Amino acid sequence: MSVPRIRAPRLRPRWGRSVALWAASAVLLVYVLAPVAWLLSSSFQSEREIVSRPPHWIAQKPTLANFAAIFSAGERSVTYETRRAADPASGGYIPSTASSLVPALGNSLIVACAVVMLNLLVGVPAAYAIAKIRFRGRQASLYAILATRVIPDIALVVPFFLLIRNLGLLDSLWSLIITYLAVTVPFSVFILVSYFESLPDELDKAARVDGCSRAQTLTRVYLPLALPSIVAVMLFAFLASWNEFLLALMFTQTPKSQTLPIIVASFTSDFTISFSFINAAGVIAIIPPVILAIAFERYIVSGLTTGAVKG
Amino acid sequence: MARIRLNGVSKRYGDVVAVRALNLDIRDREFVVLLGPSGCGKSTTLNMIAGLEELSAGELWFDDALVNGIPPHHRDVAMVFQSYALYPHKSVYENIAFGLRMRGMAAAELDRRVQEAANKLELAGLLGRRPSQLSGGQRQRVALGRAMVRQPAVFLMDEPLSNLDAALRISTRAQIKHLHEEMRTTFIYVTHDQAEALTLADRIVVMKEGMIEQVGTPDEVYERPRSMFVASFLGNPPINYLEGAIEGEAGAPVFRHGSLRIGLPAGKLRRVGGAPVMLGIRPEDVLHDGVPGNSVLTGIVDSVLPVGSDRFLGLKVEGCDVFVRVDKASHHVQGERVSFALVAERLHLFDKASGASLLDARA
Amino acid sequence: MASAVQTTGLSHDERRAYLFLAPLAVVLMGVAVFPILYSFYISLYSLKLTRPQRAPFVWFDNYVAVLSDGQFWSAVERTVIFSVIAVAAIVILALLVALLLNEQFPGRRVLTALLLIPWAIPYVANALMWKWIYDSNYGALNGILYQLGFISSYMVWLGDADKTLALIANAFVWKEVPLAAILLLVGLKTIPADLYAAARVDGANAVKRFLHVTLPALGPSFALVLIYETMMAIRHFDLFFILTEGGPGDASSVVAWRIYVETFRNLSFGIGAAMSYILALATLALSYAVIRALAQRVAA
Numbered sequence: 001m002s003v004p005r006i007r008a009p010r011l012r013p014r015w016g017r018s019v020a021l022w023a024a025s026a027v028l029l030v031y032v033l034a035p036v037a038w039l040l041s042s043s044f045q046s047e048r049e050i051v052s053r054p055p056h057w058i059a060q061k062p063t064l065a066n067f068a069a070i071f072s073a074g075e076r077s078v079t080y081e082t083r084r085a086a087d088p089a090s091g092g093y094i095p096s097t098a099s100s101l102v103p104a105l106g107n108s109l110i111v112a113c114a115v116v117m118l119n120l121l122v123g124v125p126a127a128y129a130i131a132k133i134r135f136r137g138r139q140a141s142l143y144a145i146l147a148t149r150v151i152p153d154i155a156l157v158v159p160f161f162l163l164i165r166n167l168g169l170l171d172s173l174w175s176l177i178i179t180y181l182a183v184t185v186p187f188s189v190f191i192l193v194s195y196f197e198s199l200p201d202e203l204d205k206a207a208r209v210d211g212c213s214r215a216q217t218l219t220r221v222y223l224p225l226a227l228p229s230i231v232a233v234m235l236f237a238f239l240a241s242w243n244e245f246l247l248a249l250m251f252t253q254t255p256k257s258q259t260l261p262i263i264v265a266s267f268t269s270d271f272t273i274s275f276s277f278i279n280a281a282g283v284i285a286i287i288p289p290v291i292l293a294i295a296f297e298r299y300i301v302s303g304l305t306t307g308a309v310k311g
Numbered sequence: 312m313a314r315i316r317l318n319g320v321s322k323r324y325g326d327v328v329a330v331r332a333l334n335l336d337i338r339d340r341e342f343v344v345l346l347g348p349s350g351c352g353k354s355t356t357l358n359m360i361a362g363l364e365e366l367s368a369g370e371l372w373f374d375d376a377l378v379n380g381i382p383p384h385h386r387d388v389a390m391v392f393q394s395y396a397l398y399p400h401k402s403v404y405e406n407i408a409f410g411l412r413m414r415g416m417a418a419a420e421l422d423r424r425v426q427e428a429a430n431k432l433e434l435a436g437l438l439g440r441r442p443s444q445l446s447g448g449q450r451q452r453v454a455l456g457r458a459m460v461r462q463p464a465v466f467l468m469d470e471p472l473s474n475l476d477a478a479l480r481i482s483t484r485a486q487i488k489h490l491h492e493e494m495r496t497t498f499i500y501v502t503h504d505q506a507e508a509l510t511l512a513d514r515i516v517v518m519k520e521g522m523i524e525q526v527g528t529p530d531e532v533y534e535r536p537r538s539m540f541v542a543s544f545l546g547n548p549p550i551n552y553l554e555g556a557i558e559g560e561a562g563a564p565v566f567r568h569g570s571l572r573i574g575l576p577a578g579k580l581r582r583v584g585g586a587p588v589m590l591g592i593r594p595e596d597v598l599h600d601g602v603p604g605n606s607v608l609t610g611i612v613d614s615v616l617p618v619g620s621d622r623f624l625g626l627k628v629e630g631c632d633v634f635v636r637v638d639k640a641s642h643h644v645q646g647e648r649v650s651f652a653l654v655a656e657r658l659h660l661f662d663k664a665s666g667a668s669l670l671d672a673r674a
Numbered sequence: 675m676a677s678a679v680q681t682t683g684l685s686h687d688e689r690r691a692y693l694f695l696a697p698l699a700v701v702l703m704g705v706a707v708f709p710i711l712y713s714f715y716i717s718l719y720s721l722k723l724t725r726p727q728r729a730p731f732v733w734f735d736n737y738v739a740v741l742s743d744g745q746f747w748s749a750v751e752r753t754v755i756f757s758v759i760a761v762a763a764i765v766i767l768a769l770l771v772a773l774l775l776n777e778q779f780p781g782r783r784v785l786t787a788l789l790l791i792p793w794a795i796p797y798v799a800n801a802l803m804w805k806w807i808y809d810s811n812y813g814a815l816n817g818i819l820y821q822l823g824f825i826s827s828y829m830v831w832l833g834d835a836d837k838t839l840a841l842i843a844n845a846f847v848w849k850e851v852p853l854a855a856i857l858l859l860v861g862l863k864t865i866p867a868d869l870y871a872a873a874r875v876d877g878a879n880a881v882k883r884f885l886h887v888t889l890p891a892l893g894p895s896f897a898l899v900l901i902y903e904t905m906m907a908i909r910h911f912d913l914f915f916i917l918t919e920g921g922p923g924d925a926s927s928v929v930a931w932r933i934y935v936e937t938f939r940n941l942s943f944g945i946g947a948a949m950s951y952i953l954a955l956a957t958l959a960l961s962y963a964v965i966r967a968l969a970q971r972v973a974a
Contacts, residue, residue: 021779028771032789035848038814039803053828054817122701125694135691145698148706150958152909154933155950158943159712160705182705185698202396205363208383209390209467210457211413214690216384224400243796245912250938261798265916268802275806282802286795293794297787301856365685382686 036286042279043067050276066280070101100255101281104263111173111259112241115180119188119237120230122181127192128218132204142193145186153183157250164251175251176259180241187240188233195229196222231299239289260285313373313387313464313497314339315360320369322355322521329355331521332369342491342498344508346544347518353501354469356518360499361467362386373464384413386465389458393470395450397442397457404429404438407456428456448479459490466491468500472507484510505545509533517541539666542591542659548623551633553590554663566590566660569629574606576655581669588669591659594623597635597651606653608633612643624649717947722940729944736948745924746932746949752839753928757907760843760850764903765896767847768854773888775855776862786856793852801916804845808832808917832918835925842913842926850906854899861895862888901961908957929953 042050044062129135130142156179164175199222207217223230245261252258264285267278293300315337322330330352337343345353358364359371362383371378378386389410397406404425411421429435432452442450451471458466468487472480488511491498502508508515509529517524517532517540525537536542542550555568557580564575566588573590597608610626610633617623617639624643626633635651643649660669717736721729740746775786792800807814808831816828831841865888873883911930914920920927920935927935929949937946 018779021774021777024770024774025779025781025785028774028785029788031848032792032852035803035807036791036795038807039799042806051812053812054821055812055814057817122697126698129691129694133687133691133694135688138691141695145702148702148710150905150961151706151710151954152930152950152957154909154911154930154937155713155947155954156706156709158937158947158950159709159716162716162943163709163712178701178705182701185701189698200394200396202392202394203398205358205361205383206390206392206396206398206457207409208363209361209388210410210461211384213382213384214687214694216413221398239794243798245796245798245915249915261796264796264802265798268805268916275809275812278802279806282799285799286791289794289796290791293790294787297783297790300790301786301860365687380686 039279039282039286042276043283045276045279047274047276050279066276067284069277070280070284100258100263101260101284103255104258104260105284107173107257108242108260111176111180112238114173114177115184115241116234116237118177118181119185119233123185123188123192123233124223124230125215125218127189127196128214128222130189131193131196132201132222133214142190145189148182149186153246157247161250170251171253171257173257176241176244176248176257179247179251180244183244183247184237184240188237191229191233191236192226195226199225228299228302231296232302235292235296235299238292242289315465315497315499316370316372317356317360318370318372320356320359320371321367322352322359322364323367329521330359333521333523335516335523335526337497337499340495340497342500342511342513343516344512344514345499345501345516345518346503346505346508347524348503348544350520351518352521353516353518357390357467357469357499357501360465361388361390387463388465388467389461389463390467390469391454391458391471393473395442395454395471395474397450397453399442401441402438403434403440403442403445403453406442406453407460410457410461424460424462425456428460431459432456447474447476448483451475451479451483455486455490459494462494463496466494466496466498468498470502471500472502472504480507487511506547509545517544535668535670536591536659537668539589539591539661542661542668546593548594548634550659551592551594551635553592553628553631553633554587555590556585557588557660566658568631571609571629573608573653573658574655575658575660580660581671587663589661589663591661592633592635592653593657593659594634594636596657597637597653599638599641599651606655606658607650608635608653609648609650612645612647612649614645615643713947714951716943717951719944721944721947722942732944736944737952740945740948740952745927746929748924749927749929749932752926753908753930756839756843756846756926756928757904759840760846760907761900761903763843763847764850764854765899767851768858768899771851771855772858772862775859789852789855791852792849795849797849797912798916800845800849801913804841804848805832805917808841833922835922838918838922838925842917845913845917846907846910850903854903857899857902858892858895861892861898865891897965901964904960904964905957908960909953 038057041057041059043066044059044064045056046061046063046065049056049059049061126145130138160175160179161170164170169175203221203225204217207221208214212220243261244259245265248259248262249265252262255263264278264281267274267281315335317333317335320330320333320335321328333352333356345356347353355364359366362378362381362385366379373386398409401409407425407428408421411424416424425438426435429438432455434449434452434456437445437449437453442453445453451474454471471487472483475483484507487500491511500507500511512529514526514528515532516526519540525532525541527535532541533545536545539552553566553568553571555566555571557575558565558567563577564580566573566575568590592608608626608628610628612624613627613632614625615622616625616634620639622637622639622641624635624637626635626649637643661667662669718731718733719729720732720735771789775782775789810816810828810830810833813828813831815831816825819825820828831837869887869891870883873887878886909930910928911934914926914928914931915934918926920931930953933946933949933953936942936949
């Protein structure tokens, strides 16, 4: 029996793969960054420059006036007369709600931080119980928790609006904090449960035999080990709160409680629109979440994987 | 330092019964081994004693106290786990000290105990390391140390040697035995390894499917197994079985299998009737150079199996496989016809249907 | 003496578990479950805030009114078109991105980090950004196409009824692709390398390996992305509010927008609630159907 002759395979040149990868990466980068870059560029252009056709891709006379206007908006008094007198094209124009931008930043920050803290306080014990304690209704609990998210937010708004209005809590940050908590905690619990389940059960047993109550087992043994998922939860909860729009639209009415997305959205619905100002506001709105996301990038990815930690 | 009693203890998970009405009396300072295949309920029983699982029914007593509802951190038990369960984020020192810290021990006494245990277990130089920086054997010793320092009333061990390699297993076994002698505490040890059980135990509890098959000293369960299950489980290589019938009862009972006839000890048999029986012969119970008498095993050599320290022959006896141990220096070839004398008193007899021993218990 | 002491009621462990779950239960009960039930309750009444005193119980009249309203079905049609375009684009792009990120090359981490930017920014900012890009007078889209010679003069984009849904979908897709890509990436990473090695030995080229190893193994992740993004697309509101307010005319008036209009502009709370419920049920049914279909494929 003769052995079949094997033709020597022609190796594809190594650099073919690299080129393909670099090309794909470049395309992806452009896709992701181009719109944002344009936003940034626009924010540095004065009103006069921004309305050029075709557009100036890079600001020829970059200016920080837009940002200055945002942060000083509080001092200027915008009356009906002054507003009408200002021509958007000549710059110096501010939307009527501009002065609320900085307070709105503060509101968003307060709400987001409160939601993060409450997410941890409420979610961590619940996740530990579901992951590590055998009790009646354990499986059902997780499904039930996740099921609350199937209903669209709009369906929640109507009854909640009525309830809050009757309680006189309309236009307060608390209405936002509590609703955001309900909206973010299921996902937080999901992430935490996945991570807890990947931690060995026997640690739990060892701790309890060593003298820990259930609560102590959680705080002294599991929490330190679950840090990556906790960071992921904090991140998701913060971003979800910061970015939320619909519920804030419903529950807030004055700058006292309005959050950043509401104010920024209000700029577009003002009578005359100042493009440069809006772009600058947009930039301010995206800076905190983008910084957080990039800084904690690996927690986001690992938070979505069931982390396997071998200590 | 505790006497442990289980009265009618059961554990149910939904429809599955893991442990069924267990009754067991463990004496103070005894070393008891729960032995059985996986799924027999031995670990569940251990967990119940620790308080990690709640009893579905029955009573659990530590000395004169009923501990059913008491959570593990209020019981005076320490436990060593199969996977060691060391706290990954703590140093070796902190791992060992953790239990003492949780119980609020004074710093000086705590340190003294930890150092003492570390020295005894040859961990003194490793106290600052993390578990991930230790070898398997070292981790196992830390797990031991963590339990030791607690000086508990009951010492629980759940297959602690399973993850070690063979050589380490033997040396650690000895260490555990010493530990028991030193600490003079009740030890309850779970394993599926019969050799471990035979070496370590004061008494062995053989379990199967959630129930106790037999309780006895290593000698008792090995020499006088009460069922086929126990006889099979203990002993390596395992016991040989030949199916057959009993003829000529009472006076001079004889086991018959095909053309094979083996004399049995008189006066020790229970009534059999005509039911089929299983004869049990341990490989080491054949005589190499004894005078063939009433009990003779005859067969054809099928395989010769040298195992370093021993030599075994696989025989075909009336078509059945029987393994016997022979002298290391003996020569046998395949196809050879051989006969071995058997000591009638060392034979085992079981009812085939129920598996129960047919020999009088008081032997 | 053996006596059976039955542990009655809740075991110690169970009590602890319920204690730990209590705060979560309270929050969800009060803020999610109760509104869901209350919303259903409202949908059974003809409740208009324009005349709140008179709110008769009308059984399922609201539902009938909604389901027999031509406007509603047009909105459904638009929602479907939007969702199909968006989800298809998301899935394809996310798969490509995930395949890219699964390869090893320098700068991959940086790329992944930058990829998160669209996901991180608020929908409001996303909307503003694209509104500016789509602007008829000064927008970047017009600018680029004009400079590259594809068009001879600036066009209307968002104001063009034929293009509106596609443009909004584009903004939606841009923001959703990162998360979908990461979910698929996670799925890719769990495929054991042995499978690829075996396929290679069997003589499969890159395309065959993709079709026969990668795709089947991605099944569950695919299902997850598909369901999640569909759910998100069907109920999305923010972009429709900021970019077009349902316009021009009715061109981008999807179900989510109609619910908002009915509830907060027409103040017909009963109708709005009924519509929300129909939307919720549709979402549930869809998710269930997709799960079943994909589960069968995976089992096959």
